[in-house]
Amino acid sequence: MTKKKLRSQEWYGRTGKDGFIYRSWMKNQGFPHHLFEGEKPVIGICNTWSELTPCNAHFRDLAEALKRGIWEAGGFPLEFPVMSLGECSIKPTAMLFRNLASMDVEESIRANPMDGVVLMCGCDKTTPSLVMGAASVDIPALVVSGGPMLVGRFKGKKIGTSDVWRFAEDFKTGKLSQEDFIEAEAAMSRSVGHCAPMGTASTMAAMVESLGLALPDNATIPAADSRRKVLAHMAGMRIVEMVNEDLKMSKILTRKAFENSIMVNAALGGSTNFILHLTAIAKRIGVEIDLTDFDHFSSKIPLIANVQPSGEHWVEDLFYAGGLPAVMKEMEKHLHTDAITVNGKTIGENINKAECYDRNLIGTMEKPIKPDSGIAVLKGNLCPNGAVIKPSAASPHLLTHTGKAVVFETIDEYKAKIDDPNLDIDENSIMVMKNVGPKGYPGMPEVGNMTLPKKILDKGIKDMVRISDGRMSGTGYGTVILHVSPESAIGGPLALVKTGDLIELNVPNRTLNLLISDEEFAKRKAEFKPTQLPYERGYVNLFLDKVNQAHEGVDFDFLQGSSGSEVKRDSH
Template identity: 50%
Template sequence: MGGPVRSSAWYSGDDRNAYIHRAWMRRGVPGDAFTGRPQIAIANTASDLTPCNAHLNEVADSVRHGVWEAGGVPLNLPVVSLGETNVRPTAMLWRNLAAMATEELLRANPIDGVVLLGGCDKTIPALLMAAASVDLPALVVPGGPMLTGTFRGTPLGCGTDVWRLSEEVRAGTLSREAFLESESSMIRSRGHCNTMGTASTMGLLAEALGTTLPGLAGIPAADSRLLAKAHESGRTIVEMVAAGRRPSQVLTPASFHNAIVTLAAIGGSTNAVVHLLAIAGRLGIPLTLADFDRIGAGVPLLVDLQPAGRFLMEDLHRAGGLHAVLAQVLDLLAPEAITVTGRPLVEGVDGTPIWDGEVIRTRSDPLRQDAGIAVLRGNLAPDGAIVKPAAASPELLTHRGRAVVFDSVEDLHARIDDEDLDVDADSVLVLRGCGPRGYPGMPEVANLPLPAKLLRAGVRDMVRVCDGRMSGTAYGTVVLHVAPEAAAGGPLARVRSGDWISLDVPGRRLDVEVPAEELAAREPAPAMTEGLASPRRGWEQLYVRTVRGADTGADLDFLVGSSGHAVARESH
C-alpha cells in the first residue's frame, strides 16, 4: 500500500489503546482487517425522511462489495441527511452543518478513504465540502434521478410541473381535483428529481469536477448499472488510498473551470453557483462570481431538459449522457483536470456520440448560443446577483418596471393575490429578507408566484428580484442571490414600491433608479426588519452570526479553508 495507512495510528501495536480499538471493531471481520488494510468509510445520506436518498443503503451494499474485493474494509457511516421537500424552513440552513459534521466524523475516526453517497440537493455539496476540508481520498457516488412518470399521457417533470400545474390552478385553467390527481403520478421510482434541478445538476457537476468515476453521473436510480458503478467505486477508492490521491489533487482551478462550462452546457441549476463557491472556499481556491460570467460566456445550451427545455433525465441518459454533452464542448474544457482515476477528464469524453439529437444538441445547432449564468451588478447588487437566461423569457432580459415590494415571505403570501394590489405585467416583483442571514438559510422563494389576476389575464412570466434562491426545477425571469442581502444592509432593504427598476442582462446591470444620496438616506422598511431572523440559541444562532454572503458561497466564516486529516491525540 506504499507505507502505513492513516488508520494504523489506531490499530497497530500491542499496547492497551490498540487492543481497545481492534477488540471493539472485530465483530466478525477477518482477522487481518487491522493489519494495514485501508479502512473505507461509506458516508451514507440514506434516510426515510430524505425520500430521494432512501435507496442509498442498497447502493452502499454494492460499494461494500467493491471495497472488500479490492482488499479494503468498508464501514457504513450514516451522516446528516437533508431532504429538500420536508425540511423547514429550508434545507440550505443545514448544508454547512452537514458538511461540518461529516468533516469532523471523518477526521475523528480510523478512516483512510471515503465514498460519498448523496443525491438530494444539499447532500452532494455538503459531502464535497467535507471531503475538501479533511482531504482524505474521496469519491462521489450520486444516487441518480428517478424514472419519468406520466399523467394523462404527458411526462411529468418533478418540481417543474409542480410549479406549472399549481399556477394553472391559480389561473383557473386546471381544476384542483385534476391537480391533486397528478400527485400520485409525479414520483415514479426511487431517485431524485428527474428535471435539471439542483440534484441532477450537482450529480453531473460532481463528475465534471472529476470526483466520480467517468460515466457514473446521471444513471437513473432504478438502473442496475448504477449498482455496477457503485461496486467499481468501492474498488477505486482502495486504489486511491494506495496512490495517495486526495481531493486537493482532483479539485483544482481547472476542475472548477470545467464545472462552470458544464453548468452552462446542461442548463443547470442556479444553486450550483453557491455550492461550487463553497466547495472552492474549502480548498482555498479563489473562485468568484466573475469567474462564472467569464468562463460561462459563450458556452451554448446543448441539453433540452426541463425547466429550460422539454425532456427529462432518463432521456439525457439514453441520449448519451454527460459525456456526449462534454464532447461537444471539448475545446472549452481545461485538459489538465483529472478525475478520481488519475486520468484527465477529457480523455474519457472525446468522441462520445449523441444517440438522440433532440435531447442533446450539437455544437452547431444549440438550443441557445450563450447559456452561461449571467452575473449582474449595479446599485441594487453591488456584490452581484445572478440570473439564468436559459430559463428566462428573452423579451424580459432587458426590462424597466415599477417595483412592487414584499418585505417577507409572509407578506408575499398575504398580498400577492389581493385584487387591489397595484401591479401590472410590467411591474418588477421584489422580495427581500430572504438571504442567508435574513430568513435564515436563503430559502427557495425567489421565483415568486405571479398575482392571480395577472395569471387569469394570460401573464406567465414577470421580472422578479430577490436575495434568496430558487429551486433548480423552477423557471422564469428571476434575479436572485442579490448581494449584499437586505439583512446585511444591502440596497435591496431600501427599495420602495413604485421605484423604477431596470434590468439589463446583456449589459450585466441591475439598478434602481433612485439617486445615490436618496437611496443611502432611506431607512430599511420596519416591516422587513421585524421579519428578519433573530435566533437565540442552537445552530440557527451560530449560522446567522457567522454565515457569509451568497456571493462567496454562504459558508460559515470559520469553515473556509481546509483543515486536513491529522490524527488527534489518543484519549485512552
C-alpha cells in the same frame, strides 16, 4: 519502494491497551483480526440514507453494491451515517443546515479510522455538504450520486418536478382540481431517485462528475437502472486504488477543474444554486473563484443539453442520448482536458470515445439548443456584490426591462397580498421580495421564483421580472434575479426599495439598478434599521453569527481552507 502506512493504522495498528480498545469493540460485528493488520485500506461509506430524505431512500441497496466493490478490490468497507437533508421536508429550508451537515462529515472523517471515503449523495444539499466536509479533511474521496428518478406519466404526458410550478398556476386559475393534483403526485414520483429535470440534485451530480470527483456517467444513470449499482460497485473498487495511489481531493480539485465545471453547468442550463455550492467547495479546498468567473466561463458556452427547465426533456433521456460525457465531448475544445479525475484518467481520456445518440437531446457548439446559457452575473447599485439570473430559463423579451417595483417586505406579506385583487400590479411591474437572504429568513430559501398574481395568470401571462436576495429551485424557471448581495436584512440596497420605484434590468449589459437619485438613496440608507431576529441559541444562532453572503458561498468563515486529515489526540 516502501508502502505508505495507512491512516487507519493510527487506530488499529497500535499495541497494548490502545490497540485492544480500538479493535476489540469492532470485533463484536464479526470482523476477523486480519482485517485490522494494515493490509486492507479502511474505506468509509458516508451514507445520507434517510426515509425523511426520499431522494436518498434507496441508498441502503446502493451501499451494498459499493461494499461488494470495496471487498473485491481488497478494501475493508465501514459504513457510517451523517445528517441527511431532505429538500422537500426539512424546515425552514435545507440550505440552513448545509454547513452543519458539512461539519458533521468533516469531523466524522477526521475523527475515525478511514483511509479513503465514498460520499453517497442525492438530494440537493447532500452533495455539496458532503464534498465540502471531505474537502476540508483532504483524504482520497469519490462521489456516488443516487441518480434521477424515472420520468413521470400523467394524462398521457411526461412530467417531472418542473411541472409542479405549472400545476400550481393551473390550480390557482381553476384549470386543475385538487383530485388531479393528488393523482399527479403519484404519477410524477414513481420511482426511487432525485428530481427528473436538471434541477439542483442533477446539477450537483453533474458538478461532481465535471470536477472529476465521480466516475463517468455518474450524473445521468437513472436511480432505478441496474447500471447505477454497477457504477457503485466500480466506484468501490476504484476508491481502494485511489488510497494506494494517495490520490487526494486536493490533487483533483484544481483551478482547472472548477473552470471545467462552470462551463459544463452552462452547457446543461444547470441550477443557479450551483454558484453557491461550487464557491463554497472552492473556498474549502483553497481555490480562488468569484462571481466574475461564473459569468466569464459561462459566456462562451451555449445550451447544449435539451433538458428541463431550460430545455424540453429529462435527465433520464439525456443518459440514453449519451450522458454527460457526450455533452462534454461537444464542448471539448473549451475544456481543460488534462484535468485529472478519480479514475486516474484525464477528462480528455474519459470523453474521448463519447458519442451522441440523439441530436434532439444534445446539440453542438455550432447548432446549440439555445444560444444563451449558463449564469449571468449582474452588478449595479441594487446589487454591488452581485446578483444572478439564468438566461436560458428566462423570457427573452424581459431580459431588458424597466418597471415599477411591487415590494413584499417578507414572505408572509407576499403570501397575504399576492392574490388580493386590489394589489396594484400588472405584467410590466417588477416583483421584489426582501428578507429571504442568508440571515434574513434565515437560510436563504427557494422562494425567488414567486408565483404570479392570479389576476396576471388569468390574462394568460406566464412570466414577470422577479427580484430577491433568496434562491430558486433548480427545477424553477422564469425571469428571476436571485442572490442579491449584500442582502436586505443587513442593510443591502434591496432593503431600500419602495413600491413604485423604477428598476432597470439589462441582462445583455449585466446591470441591475434602482432608478432613484443619489440623495434619496443616501437618505433611505441613513434611515434603515435592521430587524432583530428572534434566535438566541443553538445552531441557528451560530449560522446568523458566522455565515457569509451569497457571493461568498453562504459558508461559515471559520470553515474556509482545508485543515487536513491529522488524527486528533486520544484519551485512552
